Amino acid sequence: METQVGLYFKKISEKLERQANCRRAQRDITFSQGKILWYLHRCEDEPVTLRDIERFFDCSHATVSGIVNRLVEKGHVYLETNENDRRAKNVRLTEKEKITFRQIQCEHRQTEEMLLKGFSNEEKEKFSEYLERVYKNLE
Template structure:
């Protein structure tokens, strides 16, 4: 099997293409894809309290990585953080007004990218792809 036929290679190419286009689009907001993903998470979970640890766990990143992303977002005023009143070791993260304002534009890009990726697939093929990717992800986690 040649490298260009390997599943992992295609996954890398797809990820690189999405990341490149996303970062080009997000540049107008002074955001990176990693930062935008945090804003999406906060928007989707705005009814619950989100801690730094919740973000580390969800995105499967290290503590120093999430701290760096959150510090940059807070400096740019997209998020705000507060020490938890019940446990001073816990830092809660909230979407700030500025973060909420750019959400619509980012959401449009996300939806149009997803639509472009899946445009020639049937609904059944999309469901099958989702199912297969979940299996592949689960398998690689236990590798």
């Protein structure tokens, strides 16, 4: 029997992305903006410069600067001068964004619950292990 694992990964990915894009559209956030916001939340306690974002995502200065400027306009982040290098700008999350992120985390938990509905705890653990192995096989 021929397996269609790749096809299922593609279909699942596309469906999840469509759902996420729907939610993002309600918040007026693009996929790229969402990735940068995720990174900033991940590094919340440390100062993050535009250069840090460029390196992490392997993007040009112009790309990152454009995305961050749009996030500033939308009130999700603000820029401040870096204490150690006055030429550099730190990107900081606004309180509005911190509240939005908590809502997004709740949605992510609901999505995971929906994806794993009907799975026992043991099946969830095994499934997670299998996905991790698949991911490592791609490295």
